[in-house]
Amino acid sequence: MKNVINFVLAAAVATATLATTAQANDLDALLKDVKANRISQASIDKKREAEFLSERADKQALLNKAKAQLKAEQDRNKRLTKEYADNEITLAQKEQELDNAKGTLGEMFGVSRSAAADAYGMISASIVSAQYPNRGEELNRMANATEIPALEDLEELWIALQTEMTESGKVEAFDVEVVNLDGVKSTENVTRIGNFNLVYNQGYLTYNDELGQVQPLAKQPAGYISGTASGFSGESSGYHALYVDPSRGAILALETRKRTIMEFYHQGKEVGYLITVLLVIGLLIFLERMLVLSSMSAKIKAQTKDLSNPNENNPLGRLLAVYQENKSADAETLELKLDEAILRETPKVERGINLIKMFAAIAPLMGLLGTVIGMILTFQTITLYGTGDPKLMAGNISLALVTTALGLIAALPLILVHSIVAGKAKSVLHKLDEQSAGLIAAIAEKESK
């Protein structure tokens, strides 16, 4: 073991000695290098110093030049400021001179400008522009002009106003491009009534002055109103009745927001439809009952005239048949038999009548149900959005009211038809119940004589 350590130590010493010798050589070379470099560095510094010194002279020259330029500009500034002030004074003098020269014409300038602006507003929105487009451009230029209008401009204004006035008194038909609600353009024959309304064969039109387009109303007013318009445009001579909107479209615009009866009906929603079903079923039962009872009473009437030949197709005939079969029986047995037969007939007469009565009672109750549902929805809306906007609540409130109205509308005719049918059934039942026995008694008396 000791041998091994000694060997390692000896090796390490040998290696160190070798390295030291090599480094000593390198350091000498480095020293030499540094010395050499110091000499060359000094020469470079000297050279740069000389360069800087020469440049300093140049910069001084540049500074002097710039200073001279600044001086020149300041002088110019002074001169121009003075010139500007002089010009201002001249301008004021000239404006004064212009005002003096214009005299009262200045007032006319203002008046003609405002008149042109008024006329532009009126004429561009007027439906006469649908027939004669682009009338407003000249007026618009005049309204925005900065100079005194020329005589031609004034004449232009005069003519524009005169045209509008004359055209507003005419009823004229002309062809114009109509942009339909689905965006499709079509050329239609349109009748203009003064400057109030545009009508064509499908109702009323409006003139959109922003786009310069003729458009149909978003929704035509009620049929009896728009019907006159479409009828009017189909006529070529004579006098015809027509609904005219004197407010130049404002009333028609309100009409488009009005709901139609069908829209009201559909606001009743499911409850409303159920009420309608009740009404329809009730009326159908009424019709069926009316037919059956009418034919029954007609047959009974025919039978009353011909008592000797009982016909099985009517209740009275069947009762008479019962009598014919039991002629020999005593009065008490006969009465029992007749009562039995009447009891058999009664349901056939009374069938369905109570159903009508029930429907008449249910319909307003269903309306009440719709009212309650509508109010619940209204209060839900209030919980969510507050009471600020009555328009939000209006939809559900109209559900509530429309169902009530529908319930009443269904109940009223049902009550009436029930009373009619009930009266008829009562009369038939009287015939069977109270009068048939008498008829039979009369026959029996006659036969016994």
Added chain:
Amino acid sequence: MLFLIELLDSVRSFIATGGDVLYIVAFALFLMWLLMIERYWFLGGVYPKIRDGIIGNWDARADTTSWYAHRIREQWISEATELLERNLITIKTLVAMCPLIGLLGTVTGMIGVFETMAQQGTGNPRLMAAGISQATIPTMAGMVAALSGVFFSSRLEAKIKLAKAKLVDSLPHH
């Protein structure tokens, strides 16, 4: 004549403020009074002859006590009752319907009010006034129509009942 024109004008403006439901009230009222006047006319003018005929026939009968006679008597009374009571049920129904029609007017009027509110907001109560008058006037008209019928129809009913009872009493078993 001038008075009539004024009357017509006031009726017209009444209907204009009350709305179309008033036409239904007017129709019901007209029908009701037509039927009632017919009944009064029947009771006063036609029925006495029928009654006298029946009483005469009954008095002419030899047999008034047998089962047959009873049935025949019942038949005659029933026939007379049917004539007396014709349309009475319709009159009573119409009387009952009048307030309901008024109620219908109330509801349609309120629909009008809310329609206005939905379009114009609640800012202007004058706009809503038309709907409100359409809600209240038909109710009043329906009430008045019903009231005008209630008294006379119940009088009519009592009269008919009396006439029937008198007829029954006038057909004795000899």
